Amino acid sequence: MRITQGFTFEAAHFLPRVPQTHRCFRMHGHSYRVDLTLEGEVDTATGFVVDFFDVEAAFAPLLAQLDHHCLNDIEGLENPTAELIAVWIWERVRPRLPQLAQVRVYETPLSFADYSG
Numbered sequence: 001m002r003i004t005q006g007f008t009f010e011a012a013h014f015l016p017r018v019p020q021t022h023r024c025f026r027m028h029g030h031s032y033r034v035d036l037t038l039e040g041e042v043d044t045a046t047g048f049v050v051d052f053f054d055v056e057a058a059f060a061p062l063l064a065q066l067d068h069h070c071l072n073d074i075e076g077l078e079n080p081t082a083e084l085i086a087v088w089i090w091e092r093v094r095p096r097l098p099q100l101a102q103v104r105v106y107e108t109p110l111s112f113a114d115y116s117g
Ligand SMILES: Nc1nc2c(c(=O)[nH]1)N=C([C@H](O)[C@H](O)COP(=O)(O)OP(=O)(O)OP(=O)(O)O)CN2
Pocket: 015, 024, 028, 080, 081, 082, 083, 107, 108, 111
């Protein structure tokens, strides 16, 4: 069974490694969405793979770091592409939630990156 909990946050960023003529070289913002997918057996007692509340609690400190911040200022996110944000989240959430199977980061409603370790 796979379950998914979604989160949203607002953040500024720029992409320092694209050409200066690329519009993403300039500071701008996105309404990001993060989907955390967890995989496992359904506990017969609770009916849960993992309690969604536990997913929220595990992600809360990261959400606080990301929301309404400039992502480039965050350690490990100096080049905050959707791909590298997904890796950054994976590395910090997986130790708390070993059932984590995928991190999906939407930079726009139509553009996202998936990471599964
Ligand atoms: N593989 C990736 N490509 C791009 C990334 C990325 O993270 N991974 N990021 C960007 C920029 O952050 C850019 O800001 C993306 O957003 P946007 O310019 O809004 O892209 P849209 O295509 O939705 O813009 P429209 O205005 O709707 O055309 C670029 N590439």
